[in-house]
Amino acid sequence: MKLILTLLASVVFSTFIHAQTMLKFEKVKSMKTPSYNFGYAASNQDLYAMGGTQGMMEFGSGMQVYDSRTGKWITVKLKDIPYTTTTSLLYLEEYDGLLMLGGSQLVGDAESLMQEARVIDLSNLTIKSLGNFPNAAKKMGLAKQGDFIYYFGGYLSKSRFSPPTYTFSNHFYSFNLKSGALQELANLPMAMSTQGGIYDGNLYLFGGFDDRYLSEIWQFDFETQVWKELKGFKEPVSSYALAQYEHYFILVGDYSSGDQILVYDAKKQEYKTFQSNVRMRNGGAAILNGYLYVYGGQLPYPGKEQLQQTYRISVSELIDEMN
Numbered sequence: 288m289k290l291i292l293t294l295l296a297s298v299v300f301s302t303f304i305h306a307q308t309m310l311k312f313e314k315v316k317s318m319k320t321p322s323y324n325f326g327y328a329a330s331n332q333d334l335y336a337m338g339g340t341q342g343m344m345e346f347g348s349g350m351q352v353y354d355s356r357t358g359k360w361i362t363v364k365l366k367d368i369p370y371t372t373t374t375s376l377l378y379l380e381e382y383d384g385l386l387m388l389g390g391s392q393l394v395g396d397a398e399s400l401m402q403e404a405r406v407i408d409l410s411n412l413t414i415k416s417l418g419n420f421p422n423a424a425k426k427m428g429l430a431k432q433g434d435f436i437y438y439f440g441g442y443l444s445k446s447r448f449s450p451p452t453y454t455f456s457n458h459f460y461s462f463n464l465k466s467g468a469l470q471e472l473a474n475l476p477m478a479m480s481t482q483g484g485i486y487d488g489n490l491y492l493f494g495g496f497d498d499r500y501l502s503e504i505w506q507f508d509f510e511t512q513v514w515k516e517l518k519g520f521k522e523p524v525s526s527y528a529l530a531q532y533e534h535y536f537i538l539v540g541d542y543s544s545g546d547q548i549l550v551y552d553a554k555k556q557e558y559k560t561f562q563s564n565v566r567m568r569n570g571g572a573a574i575l576n577g578y579l580y581v582y583g584g585q586l587p588y589p590g591k592e593q594l595q596q597t598y599r600i601s602v603s604e605l606i607d608e609m610n
Contacts, residue, residue: 312598321593326376327571338371346370528572545587
């Protein structure tokens with residue numbers, strides 16, 4: 288009898304796995320250079336991949352740009368930006384520029400953490416410094432609401448040549464783009480590297496890593512300045528790329544479950560899991576012209592291959608599958 292129940296449980300679990308909707312991404316032009324752990328963002332016309340890790344732990348220089356009008360990637364050199372990896376990137380529409388914050392830089396053989404926040408003007412590729420920001424870290428979360436930029440979490444490590452010993456951050460800051468005022472907010476519920484976005488006056492954080500793979504979902508209410516833990520994911524998720532469409536947060540890939548897509552509905556505070564024909568971790572994802580684009584990264588663990596493929600799927604097709 289016990290054997291029969293075990294077999295039935297196995298069948299039910301297998302049926303659940305295969306019942307997940309399969310998302311079919313369309314392949315488009317590949318990036319110029321395979322890369323992972325780059326800063327990623329999208330403007331109204333282009334996708335961006337800033338720096339990253341390439342080759343045998345080599346840091347990327349400059350920026351790779353996908354022009355949606357031509358459907359091709361190009362490489363852009365930036366004079367005042369050193370070799371960088373694990374930086375965070377955010378498009379600022381009102382400035383037609385990219386905010387670049389955190390990560391590490393390589394000058395000669397020396398690696399150092401980047402504390403300086405920079406805005407890259409996309410009209411002429413000039414770079415403006417916003418000054419040094421306290422507690423900037425690698426792979427931080429970045430979000431924007433109105434005139435305010437928020438950065439949070441991330442990790443520190445000795446260097447790319449040292450064993451992977453990490454210290455995680457629980458710091459949370461706001462920066463007013465108009466006044467230049469920087470304010471420290473209530474610490475994250477835990478020190479971790481995570482990502483998130485803002486909807487309806489709340490910041491949402493999803494999973495991440497703090498020497499463990501995390502499944503928690505946290506909500507920060509900007510009005511009350513209080514953190515609240517929401518119902519989390521059934522399984523941990525980390526090393527994903529995050530894109531936001533209205534009240535939907537789309538998590539692409541995972542450290543080991545690389546073909547996984549999680550879509551979180553912030554209105555209903557529930558999510559759905561999909562499988563896809565894309566397998567990746569530590570890549571990029573962004574919404575552009577009605578499509579979700581996914582690009583670069585690595586194969587999921589234990590794979591080490593660096594990727595340069597670019598895929599897309601209609602956002603409306605993806606959201607239709609949620610309902």
